[in-house]
Amino acid sequence: MTLIAIEEHWIMPELTAALKAAPHPDESLxxxxxxxxxQRLEDLGDGRIAAMDAQGIDVSxxxxxxxxxxxxxxxxxxxxxxxxxxxxxxxxxxxxxxFRALSTLPLAAPERVAGELARAAxxxxxxTMVYGRSGDRFLDDxxxxxxxxxxxxxxxxxxxxxxxxxxxxxxASYRGFDEMTELGLATFGxxxxxxxxxxxxxxxxRGTFDRHPRLQVVLGxxxxxxxxxxDRANSLSRVAHLQRPLTDYIRSNFHITNSGMVNPALLDHxxxxxxxxxxxxxxxxxxQQPTRDEITAFLGHxxxxxxxxxxxSANAATLFGLHI
Numbered sequence: 001m002t003l004i005a006i007e008e009h010w011i012m013p014e015l016t017a018a019l020k021a022a023p024h025p026d027e028s029l030x031x032x033x034x035x036x037x038x039q040r041l042e043d044l045g046d047g048r049i050a051a052m053d054a055q056g057i058d059v060s061x062x063x064x065x066x067x068x069x070x071x072x073x074x075x076x077x078x079x080x081x082x083x084x085x086x087x088x089x090x091x092x093x094x095x096x097x098x099f100r101a102l103s104t105l106p107l108a109a110p111e112r113v114a115g116e117l118a119r120a121a122x123x124x125x126x127x128t129m130v131y132g133r134s135g136d137r138f139l140d141d142x143x144x145x146x147x148x149x150x151x152x153x154x155x156x157x158x159x160x161x162x163x164x165x166x167x168x169x170x171x172a173s174y175r176g177f178d179e180m181t182e183l184g185l186a187t188f189g190x191x192x193x194x195x196x197x198x199x200x201x202x203x204x205x206r207g208t209f210d211r212h213p214r215l216q217v218v219l220g221x222x223x224x225x226x227x228x229x230x231d232r233a234n235s236l237s238r239v240a241h242l243q244r245p246l247t248d249y250i251r252s253n254f255h256i257t258n259s260g261m262v263n264p265a266l267l268d269h270x271x272x273x274x275x276x277x278x279x280x281x282x283x284x285x286x287x288q289q290p291t292r293d294e295i296t297a298f299l300g301h302x303x304x305x306x307x308x309x310x311x312x313s314a315n316a317a318t319l320f321g322l323h324i
Contacts, residue, residue: 001299001308004061004322005281007063007257007285008063008282008283009041010065011041011065012064015080022072028067028183030183049098051289055295060285061100061102061127066161068129070131073108082119085120089124100124100126101124101125102127103117103156108134111143114150127218127319127320128159129159131160131161131196140202148208148211159218160199160217162192163192165186174186193225196220196224207243216253217253217254218280220258221261222258222269222270223254223256223270230247250273251275256270256279257279258282260283260284260287261288267301267302276310280315
C-alpha cells in the first residue's frame, strides 16, 4: 500500500541563522537542535530517503520547520521565503518519485504573500504551510484576504502549523515553572496546539470559508484539539451568524493529519466528527519517528481497506494534486 506523508520538516541553515539573530529569538528553535534533529532537518538526500524507506514511506511532502519566516522583519521574511521556495523544488527535482514540497510565505509582509504563493505554485509547490499569526497579527486579519483568495483560486491547500504563543500569553498562562517545563507547556505539551486550534476557529468565525468555499486547510495533531471540543464550539455558529454550523466547515474545508500520533483512540474519535475522506497520514519528521511496525499496526485500526487506502495515500494525492 502506498504511503504518503504530508508534514515532513526540513530547515535551511541561512534561515536558522537569521532567526537566532532576531531581537527576540523564538525559543522553540531549541527543538530543531535536540539530538540529531538538526542533521535530519538539513538532509534532503540519501539520509532522508533511508529514513523514509525504514518507515515504509513512499512520498514525503517537505515543509519548512517552525517557525518558518514568520518572526522576521518584512524584508528578511520576503528574501528568505523566496530562497526556501527556490531550494525545496531542487530537492524535489532530485528525487521526483519521493518528494513534493509545501511553500513558506512572508506573512510579515502581507502585501507580498499572495504573489509569493503564486510564484511558489509555479515552481511546483503543492500547497503552503503557515502559522496562526505573524507577530501580533492573526491569520484571519483582513490584510491576508488576498492570500486566502489566491490559495482558493490556485487550489493550494493551507497547512496551519503550531507556533509558540505570544509572549504576553506565555506570561499569563505558561510561567511559574522551571525553564524547560515552561517551554514544554507553551509548546508541545499544550500551547502550540491550543494556539493553532484558535487560529483555525478564528478563520471560520471571520467568514473566510463563506467567502472562499473552495479553500482547503490542513490541521495536524488530529485537529489541534478543535475536533475534541466541537460540541461546545459549534454553539459559536449562532452568535457569529455563520452561514452553516461550525461542524460543517470542519467537514468540508478542513483535512486532518495525525502528525506521527498513532493512537487508535484518537482515530476513533475523529471518525465520529468527520469522515475518512478528510484524514491524511504524516509523521511530523523528525520530531516524531514512528516505526514501520507501529505504522502498520495503526493502519490496521481503520474500519475498512478503502478507508485505510484513503488515509495512507488517496486523500493526499487528491488534495495536493499528486500523480503518484
